[in-house]
Amino acid sequence: MLRTDDLQLFVLTADLGSISAAARELDLSPALASVALKRLEQQLNTQLILRSTRSLRLTTAGMAYLDYARQAIQLLGQGQQVLQLGKEQLSGELTLSMPSDFGRNSMALWLAEFQQQHPKLQLKIRVSDRLADLGRQPVDLALRYGEPKDSQLIALPLVPDNHRVLCASPDYIRRCGAPERPDDIGSHQVLQLVLGEAVHSKWQFWLDGQLQQVQVRGALVADDGDVVRRWAVAGLGIAYKSRLDILSDLGSGALLKLLPDYKTEQAPLYLLAVQRLSSSPVLKALSEFLLQKLRQHWHG
Incomplete structure (x- = not known):
């Protein structure tokens, strides 16, 4: 199977006329870039680039394939945009419990931003340092410090090295x-x-x-x-x-x-969820969103 990053490297090499320049753009070493281009040629069973010590040019096959490579990258980008738009269709109602300090001063605004990105979703938040019982209380998700003890819950580590x-x-x-x-x-x-x-x-x-x-x-x-x-x-x-x-x-x-x-003392932060949300796109989207926010917050 062709790799998207190999296609991107090929297109960039053709545009810049240099493997080294394309490697710099993609933060690769020239050696790795050369390996990637050779891998693409082997998979296509066709030489795409003629290399010499001083110059680089596309073969006839390479010139013909370049347009297809561009279209493939463009289609993949469009597909990613469709998925992003699909996330905006998240809907339903979720109740989330979170610790008071971090919840009130950071998490509450992040969750409001997440809801604005998904206007069909209703979020209800409970801010308290008293641990909510997800099995008995009407709470779907909980942010908690410390190793989770309830094996019946889905536990997603958000900041495992917090202390x-x-x-x-x-x-x-x-x-x-x-x-x-x-x-x-x-x-x-x-x-x-x-x-x-x-x-x-x-x-x-x-x-x-x-x-x-x-x-x-x-x-x-x-x-x-x-x-x-x-x-x-x-x-x-x-x-x-x-x-x-x-x-x-x-x-x-x-x-x-x-x-x-x-x-x-270690105080890892977890996102806990009830089992019925195990395959929920809302849980996946929310955990990815919070991980991004928390990485930015943690590293300042």
Whole structure:
């Protein structure tokens, strides 16, 4: 079967009159480009290009085939556009649960953009750090931090390398200093989040493969991650937040990373779905859309 990238290389080589120039346009090495053109000629059982040390020109067969190659690439591009248009016909109603901080400050706007691209689709969002039960509650999709435990759900990893970050505002650090090791956290005001039904009170850190776990207790506790982040930005204490939640704050300097030499808890982000959506084009389109957004957000 002919490869589309080989056809593109052939057309570009004919247009530019140079294999090296075509290779540069496609971010290939000249050697790989030559291999690709030879592969195309072998599959067609026809020499398309006459090469010499100083010049390059198409054979008679190459000149005749060039128009067909152009048409093939054009048709493939048109087919891709048709598929893109087909995505706009996504319809139905979906309810999606997502964590409060990242959901409210980033994901909500992304989902609104996705719905605008697919106007026949209705999205209902629930913003809460309380875990929704997709088996019992009227929720179709959920964005969750942490490894999924329910094997009955479809689990699509969106940001598998997300982790927690110990952080505080510059103002807090000026007033109270910064911990130099995990054991120092106990002498600071800590800002805690309720995860599920329990307060997240055991903060874990690793150095040289050795686990150091700190039992924390603070005067400020919330079941909303956005509240904890706002407290931290306001200089009210130290927080142990998902990196995704505070990327913008770290970039602006509103929050500073503490204990940078230590590894921290993993907090992978997953998109979970009920089984009936396993072959849904909506799930495929939404997961692809979110992956693109998250890559841009993660790498800034």
